[in-house]
Amino acid sequence: MTPRKPPTMADVARIAGVSPMTVSRAFKRDSSVSEATRSAILRTAEDLGYVFDSTASNLRSQKTDFVAVTIPSINNANFADTVGGLADGLKDRGLQILLGYTNYDILEEERLIEQLLRRRPEAIVVTGGRHTPRARRMLENSGIPVIETWDLPDKPIGHVVGFSNAGAVRRMVDHFVGQGLTRIAFIGGDADRDTRGTDRRAGFIAAMQALGLDASRLIAAGVPPISMREGAEAMARLLRDVPDTQAVICVSDLSAFGALSECQRRGVAVPADISIAGFGDYEIGSVCVPTLSTINPFPRDIGARAATLILEALEGRLSGPTISQITPELLIRDSSK
Amino acid sequence: MTPRKPPTMADVARIAGVSPMTVSRAFKRDSSVSEATRSAILRTAEDLGYVFDSTASNLRSQKTDFVAVTIPSINNANFADTVGGLADGLKDRGLQILLGYTNYDILEEERLIEQLLRRRPEAIVVTGGRHTPRARRMLENSGIPVIETWDLPDKPIGHVVGFSNAGAVRRMVDHFVGQGLTRIAFIGGDADRDTRGTDRRAGFIAAMQALGLDASRLIAAGVPPISMREGAEAMARLLRDVPDTQAVICVSDLSAFGALSECQRRGVAVPADISIAGFGDYEIGSVCVPTLSTINPFPRDIGARAATLILEALEGRLSGPTISQITPELLIRDSSK
């Protein structure tokens, strides 16, 4: 058996009795081919087992129909929702997502951005607003729409769809203080890799200090992203080291759930003995007992809006850099009543 | 300001005073260019802001360094782990993952597979062993390694890394029966879209019938994938309709956690009043109170093994189709003691 070379458009054209150009048009949407010719060509192609070769099309037309996306972790419901919203918004225009993850590391992000730009995407969406200088330069010079998400960068590269992580945490602090709780702790990662997590911690400290409160109850739970288990361990330490703590804000719902489960394991009543809040409005927070107070940053909307921006930018309907600000929603539930 | 055309290898070559071929070699790893020449070329390229153009390279070399992957949902920790294991195993060889999701729909899978094959990946990894006839044909004729995962298909297309979903559930049934629990229910989706979920339900029915037990306690919780909330609703219905049920097996840990939370909300003791088991060994099952009995199918290993198979296949070290069988681990925890 000879491993025959796969058929090309020229083969389809020859057998269908038309020119390669006509075959090419038959595979496009709105091109001028008579319906009879088109269906005959498509049938021939199917019979031959012809598969359209995007690599050639990409090179000649200088279009790839890729949108590059970087997220910190592939295993995170929030970012998955953003990618989902993005993918749905782009699907109709035939744009496909080229996804890479940075593992919360801006050096890895730099490598990834270079890899992705080599594939000549039509646009690129990155998570966060902090990048290495070289990554920044590559994005600026890429000549394609750049969208930073999940953050409000001081100096945006292009467009932005995000919110203030610090500001969102401040609102949660205000909520607790409004209930008369002043001995508040923060559970987060112990490194600055997760820049959004770092911003949330900074927001906590700033908010506490602005109210004249002690902002030193900071529990570092490990290398970001903080897992449920690490949230539980952090809560164990908190209960041991500063047992008079009245409320705790966690860097995500996952660590908050871990903290909650540790309380249950030790017979500490939530919220009677201690209030707990998370971040991200993961499904678990609305299902567990008691339900978790949290902040919903509308991850899916972030993706959907980024998709809209991309489509507008590609159609030239965008005059300049756009900042699309999300207003996170404070969700007060049973864990902090 | 004129939007200059981005520089090409020819531009870099001219400025660096070498031929385009030498520039091309400088960007490859193991090619024969003197170290001095290479670094001079790379510096020139960086100065010019040159970005390597994969689209041209792909066409000429007939290699894309893509591995296509289809998963049912981007927002699922199990599949995310598989993709993570796969990506890590492929990273060293410079292979990049081209990911698409099917939304648990084999018609959508067919469209997706066609899209992905047009990009000329080096290999393709699909989730599950059931496909439309056309999808099957496209995979068979693709001429690249095909790997089906998370399943043991009757008629594999190429290689397989998977396990018997039905067999895994049977072991959980045996566990319950061994404890003297015979009135066992199953909570799953109400459609056949999720073929692995369907297999698990079928495995439950077969196992119960083989033991002469009533296999009719089937709670359909909605369109797959079943969420935590739907798991909770299903448990509510179960407690109302067949309150003498002694144990319940859920199609995933997520629905199992929902079921558990519903019990807590109603004061039903787990496992004293009812035992609960899940599937997938999601982190939540090891953190919640009580911890959840479950089945660990080693999702990350599935991806890692698929990566190994791909590398072996691409190097021609694989003689024929390989079935790599995973043995899921039964984890008995507090929810079924």
Next chain:
DNA sequence: TGGGCCTTTGGTATCGTTACCTTTGGTCAC
């Protein structure tokens, strides 16, 4: 000193599609 061999570099054609321009044949109004 010369031939063999290796390292490093260069020239040319080409991957498979599509942008751009041209051609063909038909319809329609005057």
Next chain:
DNA sequence: GTGACCAAAGGTAACGATACCAAAGGCCCA
């Protein structure tokens, strides 16, 4: 009858890299 116009199809060159082959120069040993 003729020119304007349009739909449908074809011809040619090009996108930017690299496979393949060739050649230049250096080194070693007989």
